[in-house]
Amino acid sequence: MKKIVKLLSPLTLLLLLFVGCEDDDTDLEVIPLQEVGFELIVPTITNINLNFALPNNPAFTLSWNDAAASSATYTVEASAEETFASPITLGTTQNRTFTMTVAEFNPVVIGAGAEAFSPFILHMRVSNGSETTETVSYSVSAFTENPPEISGPDSGTSVVLSDFDPTAIALTMEFDDPDFGDEDVVSVEYTLEFAMPGTNFEEVFLSTTTNEQSLSLTHEEINDIALGLGLTPEEAADVEVRLRAVIESESGTLERFSEAITISLTPYDATYPFRDLFFVGNAIDLNGNGEVDNGDWNNDLNNPPLVRDPSNANRYLYKGPFSGGSGEGFKLLEIKGSWQPQWGLFEGNFASSEDLGFDPGTLSVPANGYYEIELDIVNATYTATPYDISGATTYTTIGLIGSATPGGWDVDTDMTQSAFNPHLWFINDIALVDGEIKFRADDDWAVNWGGGVEYSSLGDTGNDNIPVTAETYDVWFNDLDGSYILIPNLND
Numbered sequence: 001m002k003k004i005v006k007l008l009s010p011l012t013l014l015l016l017l018f019v020g021c022e023d024d025d026t027d028l029e030v031i032p033l034q035e036v037g038f039e040l041i042v043p044t045i046t047n048i049n050l051n052f053a054l055p056n057n058p059a060f061t062l063s064w065n066d067a068a069a070s071s072a073t074y075t076v077e078a079s080a081e082e083t084f085a086s087p088i089t090l091g092t093t094q095n096r097t098f099t100m101t102v103a104e105f106n107p108v109v110i111g112a113g114a115e116a117f118s119p120f121i122l123h124m125r126v127s128n129g130s131e132t133t134e135t136v137s138y139s140v141s142a143f144t145e146n147p148p149e150i151s152g153p154d155s156g157t158s159v160v161l162s163d164f165d166p167t168a169i170a171l172t173m174e175f176d177d178p179d180f181g182d183e184d185v186v187s188v189e190y191t192l193e194f195a196m197p198g199t200n201f202e203e204v205f206l207s208t209t210t211n212e213q214s215l216s217l218t219h220e221e222i223n224d225i226a227l228g229l230g231l232t233p234e235e236a237a238d239v240e241v242r243l244r245a246v247i248e249s250e251s252g253t254l255e256r257f258s259e260a261i262t263i264s265l266t267p268y269d270a271t272y273p274f275r276d277l278f279f280v281g282n283a284i285d286l287n288g289n290g291e292v293d294n295g296d297w298n299n300d301l302n303n304p305p306l307v308r309d310p311s312n313a314n315r316y317l318y319k320g321p322f323s324g325g326s327g328e329g330f331k332l333l334e335i336k337g338s339w340q341p342q343w344g345l346f347e348g349n350f351a352s353s354e355d356l357g358f359d360p361g362t363l364s365v366p367a368n369g370y371y372e373i374e375l376d377i378v379n380a381t382y383t384a385t386p387y388d389i390s391g392a393t394t395y396t397t398i399g400l401i402g403s404a405t406p407g408g409w410d411v412d413t414d415m416t417q418s419a420f421n422p423h424l425w426f427i428n429d430i431a432l433v434d435g436e437i438k439f440r441a442d443d444d445w446a447v448n449w450g451g452g453v454e455y456s457s458l459g460d461t462g463n464d465n466i467p468v469t470a471e472t473y474d475v476w477f478n479d480l481d482g483s484y485i486l487i488p489n490l491n492d
Contacts, residue, residue: 281330
């Protein structure tokens with residue numbers, strides 16, 4: 001009988017095949033080894049989730065067989081296309097395994113076109129110089145490494161902040177996050193950081209946070225930041241701004257920063273963040289001489305202010321006597337002693353010289369009498385409505401009293417009655433301390449007014465004590481409705 005042995009592998013087993021039996025003589029035939037070719041060992045795990053918190057951990061290990069070569073230099077390639085039209089060389093090795101860390105592999109995946117935190121198919125193969133293996137495909141989720149970018153405004157932009165409408169938008173910052181696509185795969189929180197130039201952002205003041213790739217800030221928000229940085233009101237100064245992007249995940253917190261830009265900010269004084277308006281004109285007898293004359297156009301003649309709505313700082317009211325008729329009118333000034341800015345009429349609309357670029361015309365009432373003036377400097381509205389004072393009491397004295405006043409709650413500080421309006425009272429340059437005040441008539445509690453609102457109230461708002469912050473004030477009070485305004489002399 002003839003015996004044949006076919007050797008399949010020198011490392012595993014010998015398979016003896018017995019084919020036919022002709023006689024008792026036995027010959028052993030050895031079949032040559034069938035070598036394993038150049039091929040990848042298919043990995044058991046083809047999903048890779050790169051963890052930014054473990055940059056030195058292996059991202060993958062690729063292994064292969066090459067029975068024909070005892071030694072070779074292998075090139076490991078990756079590609080986003082199965083055709084390997086644009087292969088990416090990952091590295092070379094003389095071993096038959098190849099490993100990359102998370103820190104090494106992540107930029108490769110992003111560079112191949114992956115969006116951060118989204119599964120991305122990447123194909124790999126190995127070349128030994130003459131042959132190339134089949135490919136293996138991985139689904140890889142990479143993390144973002146590139147910083148966000150501020151795309152607008154340009155560095156060098158100037159922003160002049162204003163308390164005209166503190167809630168209006170003063171600045172909109174636009175930014176890009178290049179490793180992300182249109183889909184919200186993860187939540188990224190963006191915050192602007194403001195710092196003084198040259199401080200390397202060691203001390204920062206923060207904006208609000210957004211998940212969008214733009215952020216709008218109001219005059220008030222930026223002004224608070226500017227003052228917090230130590231900028232001087234009404235003076236322009238440069239600040240640096242950068243974008244902070246934060247991703248919270250199971251792996252931890254991933255924080256990135258954009259390049260800084262420089263912008264110029266001019267803050268306003270927020271100690272008293274209000275705009276006051278004062279009357280000027282011959283429709284009001286500022287001289288108190290009973291005559292309507294040009295002297296009433298004096299812009300620094302103890303001009304009376306309008307009261308401001310505490311719930312809407314852009315709305316103002318006043319009740320008092322006016323002269324009507326041809327050639328008689330008035331305007332509103334923002335600063336006593338200065339003609340700019342001023343408010344009046346232009347083509348029938350309430351307007352400011354700041355908006356027009358020139359002085360508006362006068363405001364007026366149709367006839368002599370008491371009127372309630374109401375205006376809104378944002379909506380640019382103005383009305384003058386006749387006001388009935390029949391039954392109104394004309395008081396002999398009105399006094400200021402309370403813990404904030406020189407006489408405390410025991411002694412009134414008398415106010416001066418206006419020469420042109422018997423219901424309007426004032427006291428200038430009175431030093432008040434932290435505390436509370438009220439107004440009362442005839443040095444008695446029988447008739448008294450409060451309001452509970454600091455600085456200004458429209459009247460009829462209740463009888464609560466009025467809170468006061470220590471300062472020197474000009475105080476005005478109208479007994480027709482109990483309205484008042486305290487204007488601090490911040491520059492004194």
